[in-house]
Amino acid sequence: MRFCPFSQRVHLILDAKGIPHHKIYIDLIDKPEWYKDYSPLGKVPALQLTSVKEQPTLVESLIITEYLDEQYPELRLFPTDTLQKAQDKILIERFAPVVSAVYPVLTCNPSAPTDALTNFETALDVFEQELARRGSPYFAGQTIGIVDYMIWPWFERFPSLKLTTEQKYELKPERFGLLLKWRELVSQNEAVGKTALDAQLHADFQSSKRLGKPQYDIAFRA
Amino acid sequence: MRFCPFSQRVHLILDAKGIPHHKIYIDLIDKPEWYKDYSPLGKVPALQLTSVKEQPTLVESLIITEYLDEQYPELRLFPTDTLQKAQDKILIERFAPVVSAVYPVLTCNPSAPTDALTNFETALDVFEQELARRGSPYFAGQTIGIVDYMIWPWFERFPSLKLTTEQKYELKPERFGLLLKWRELVSQNEAVGKTALDAQLHADFQSSKRLGKPQYDIAFRA
Numbered sequence: 018m019r020f021c022p023f024s025q026r027v028h029l030i031l032d033a034k035g036i037p038h039h040k041i042y043i044d045l046i047d048k049p050e051w052y053k054d055y056s057p058l059g060k061v062p063a064l065q066l067t068s069v070k071e072q073p074t075l076v077e078s079l080i081i082t083e084y085l086d087e088q089y090p091e092l093r094l095f096p097t098d099t100l101q102k103a104q105d106k107i108l109i110e111r112f113a114p115v116v117s118a119v120y121p122v123l124t125c126n127p128s129a130p131t132d133a134l135t136n137f138e139t140a141l142d143v144f145e146q147e148l149a150r151r152g153s154p155y156f157a158g159q160t161i162g163i164v165d166y167m168i169w170p171w172f173e174r175f176p177s178l179k180l181t182t183e184q185k186y187e188l189k190p191e192r193f194g195l196l197l198k199w200r201e202l203v204s205q206n207e208a209v210g211k212t213a214l215d216a217q218l219h220a221d222f223q224s225s226k227r228l229g230k231p232q233y234d235i236a237f238r239a
Numbered sequence: 240m241r242f243c244p245f246s247q248r249v250h251l252i253l254d255a256k257g258i259p260h261h262k263i264y265i266d267l268i269d270k271p272e273w274y275k276d277y278s279p280l281g282k283v284p285a286l287q288l289t290s291v292k293e294q295p296t297l298v299e300s301l302i303i304t305e306y307l308d309e310q311y312p313e314l315r316l317f318p319t320d321t322l323q324k325a326q327d328k329i330l331i332e333r334f335a336p337v338v339s340a341v342y343p344v345l346t347c348n349p350s351a352p353t354d355a356l357t358n359f360e361t362a363l364d365v366f367e368q369e370l371a372r373r374g375s376p377y378f379a380g381q382t383i384g385i386v387d388y389m390i391w392p393w394f395e396r397f398p399s400l401k402l403t404t405e406q407k408y409e410l411k412p413e414r415f416g417l418l419l420k421w422r423e424l425v426s427q428n429e430a431v432g433k434t435a436l437d438a439q440l441h442a443d444f445q446s447s448k449r450l451g452k453p454q455y456d457i458a459f460r461a
Contacts (some may be wrong), residue, residue: 056338057365066322075325077332084325100288103297103306110299114280181380 022170031210244392254430
């Protein structure tokens with residue numbers, strides 16, 4: 018699904034590593050019958066390994082990502098150090114409270130809790146602090162790495178809040194200064210550019226979804 | 240927490256690999272102040288690496304498990320093949336619907352959905368079928384491995400359903416024959432024996448929890 022942040026994670030890794038692939042987008046509401054043969058629970062993304070014997074399909078964005086990183090190790094995205102790798106995975110897990118707090122606002126849910134954005138900022142503080150603690154432009158260091166790519170899809174979507182919320186919400190530079198610099202840097206990454214959709218398009222999609230008829234295809238209107 | 244299946248996963252791996260460790264059990268309702276210094280979200284398990292510089296703490300049972308498997312590779316529990324490893328991780332993820340379906344019944348929740356056990360069995364069918372497909376006594380093959388250990392804690396708890404449900408629920412041999420044979424085999428594993436609590440104790444704990452005062456300490460009454 019072209020607007021799915023979890024699918025985007027996998028697209029980013031495929032592009033970052035230059036792995037030849039073919040994308041098929043599906044309608045998540047009106048799922049094609051054949052899709053459950055690839056993803057039994059109907060979740061996206063699913064990656065079929067067409068050059069592997071029996072052409073198995075993998076699901077779960079993080080599992081796919083780690084598989085691709087091990088299988089195509091020319092550009093290593095996960096740390097090779099076992100402990101650092103575990104700590105990066107824990108940091109990626111710590112993004113779940115950010116997502117769950119902001120999700121109702123991001124999806125223009127009229128019954129979003131009134132403290133949703135407050136909780137979102139509290140959860141995001143962890144990442145501002147972690148960038149400060151690591152003292153590097155990217156979470157991975159001097160170059161982009163796995164944490165950067167795995168949390169990016171939501172940062173691409175946050176600017177749509179300015180267009181969809183009454184208070185024209187934006188991340189405040191005095192609180193999220195390092196993350197805003199990081200966002201600027203990451204947005205210039207080549208793989209990120211290849212999968213990018215702009216804030217207006219994300220806002221339009223969420224509006225269509227709230228109205229009960231998600232317009233998946235507007236991503237392709239060019 | 241002595242009754243936490245996620246903590247038990249880590250205990251199993253520590254015991255299986257013979258890694259020296261020290262356990263501290265906490266009261267999940269009345270959490271000690273110091274615990275959030277180790278697990279910021281208050282989740283169990285947390286594993287502090289006391290012999291590593293700065294003594295970092297890891298959280299999330301699967302991340303800890305994979306770390307331990309890479310750090311102590313003498314007895315490999317994850318497949319070394321990248322694809323098989325990814326597929327085993329996906330299978331472990333597929334256990335989540337089993338857990339979420341059975342959880343309200345297992346915890347004696349009076350408002351458990353009436354179709355909870357039906358949904359539980361449907362989710363569990365995947366594992367019966369997968370054992371058949373793999374054609375081996377363990378999910379890992381001829382010896383115990385990561386999938387076996389990761390799903391075991393819930394199989395230890397299922398027999399408590401016979402004691403706590405009105406219909407004295409048990410897994411039916413005609414539907415779950417391979418899994419029941421597997422359960423018998425795994426229950427004889429040494430690491431499994433070290434962390435084992437019997438069905439009556441699990442039932443007693445759940446009853447105490449339902450009454451609003453979880454008796455964590457009954458695990459140590461012996």
